Amino acid sequence: MKLLVCVSKTPDTTAKIAFKDNNSAFEEDGVQFIMNPYDEWYALVRALEVKEAVGGSVTIINVGPAANDTIIRKGLAIGADSAVRIDANPQSAMFVARQIAEYAKGEDFDAIFVGKETIDHNGSEVGAMVAELLDQPYISFANHLELDGKVATISREIEGGVEVAELEVPFVLSAAKGLAEQRIPNMRGIMMAKRKPLKVVPPTAFEDQAVVVSYELPPAKAAVKMVDPENLDELVRLLHEEAKVI
């Protein structure tokens, strides 16, 4: 089974969110970057589990500058066999998807795994775009995957429940919580990652049709009101008159 896992670099979940250049760009100074958790914890680990069960290879792909090599090496340390970096600044979901699809077209992958969304732009678009560009089926928000030869049984989250579907490879899948358990790279993996191949590929030209022109921070939240546990009348009054929830 030849698998491709798409990984993104995102600010750490605890990073301070600030902007620069007249609020037109994210302020990266002092920010710790990580591999997008949905890509790492669920998409990558499940792909590795599949490889360990049935054989094959796992390649990770990232669209980004050389600074992204740190998170790519982490993916290799966790267990991916090889990596590809499309050498371009990711401007939009469509830009990223077109780069991934262009690379994947010539490689004949059995399945492509992405995280359900990145924790910065929260778009959830790339998987569907890659699937459409490659004319492949797409299962989003997968929380369980079983493979029997070339046939996959996948359950996905829907509103108020789950849906179970069966399909044949090749397909694209977006990974949600439950698909796998996070793996921590061990020392052997970290050492081996340094020797694994990381191929750098020039990007395909593409003009973005939807771009961020400015950012702003939301209004500050009101302070929490503490209510004495004995003062239930006051709690009821606040919920009724201020929060308007009862």
Add this chain to the structure above:
Amino acid sequence: MVLVFAESQKGQYKKAAFEAVTYGAKTAQVMGTDCVALTIGSAEGAGALGEYGATKVHQITDANLANFDSQTYAAAIATAAQQLGASVVVISHSANGKSLLGRLAVRLDAGSVAGVSGVPTNDGAFRVRKKVFSGKAIAEYEVKSAVKVLSLMGNSLAPEKMGSAVEVEALAVSAPASRLTVKEVKTVDGIVPLPEAELVVSAGRGMKGPENWAIVE
């Protein structure tokens, strides 16, 4: 024209569909055009989408669309958008909507914004806002393409009645055969799914034990 895909589940429209039509109608007002709703399958009360601002409701019925598959649904919605000459396509940012948006953007060669939370502005440039960084910031996007595709974040605006029920017109669009087989759909009836909840109440250790959970419920 603004085309809104009104999503239904088990033959019923949920709040997200009415939100999307309301959003589509407000977007159409901004753009000086009409809002048209599109429904797939035979959901009950499709004409009532007119009450939320749709001037027409088109219905696609095709055996290949009996179960949701983003590939077949996107093909049908994109074909409908092209047939009807839509300049903006609005869908819900639901589980299904999230798997449709990217496909529609590719099919329609459109700029897309996922999970928008505000009605667009169109004074020379089409701009729309959405929450980013898990709600810690708001981004304003400019969409430059002739056709634009937007998914509306749930609970971003309240469904608003601003019209009356309209006739449902059949739209001749055929979908390709699905390459996946839906084996089972398990949903819990009688409760509000979390994404549709208008209010989420969080309770923790202070409740001491499950026997006290009823107080919160």
